[in-house]
Amino acid sequence: MVIRKLHQMGVRSEHAYVAAFASIGLSVATWMASLSMEPGTGLARADRWGIFVGEWAPTFFGLGLALSHYEQHDGTLILDTREVRREAA
Structure with a gap:
């Protein structure tokens, strides 16, 4: 039900995958920022921020996987045009 609602709102599997990769980069950035901006709190606090965002x-x-499965079932999954042409040949 949640996945269907997200799909109806316009959220696609590609959006979730981009958010996942962005959160990995944000995790590293958050760790480095926390480490340099709060030098008195030490490495433990920076690690906790990095892990929190990394989760x-x-x-x-x-x-992304759930939305992709829904899109395949719904018929709205966007395929790479090269892949479609290869299957048609």
Whole structure:
């Protein structure tokens, strides 16, 4: 039901995958920023921030897979045109 609602709102599997990869980069950036901006708090706090943001990636990848499955079932999955041409030949 949640996946259907996200799909109806215009969220596609590609969006979730982009968010997953962005959260990986954001995790590293957050870790480095926390490490340099809060030198008195130490490495432990920076690690916690990096891990917190890094935990978003698996959630977005899972949403991407669920949306992809829904799109395949619904018939709205966007395929690479080269792949479609190869299958037609």
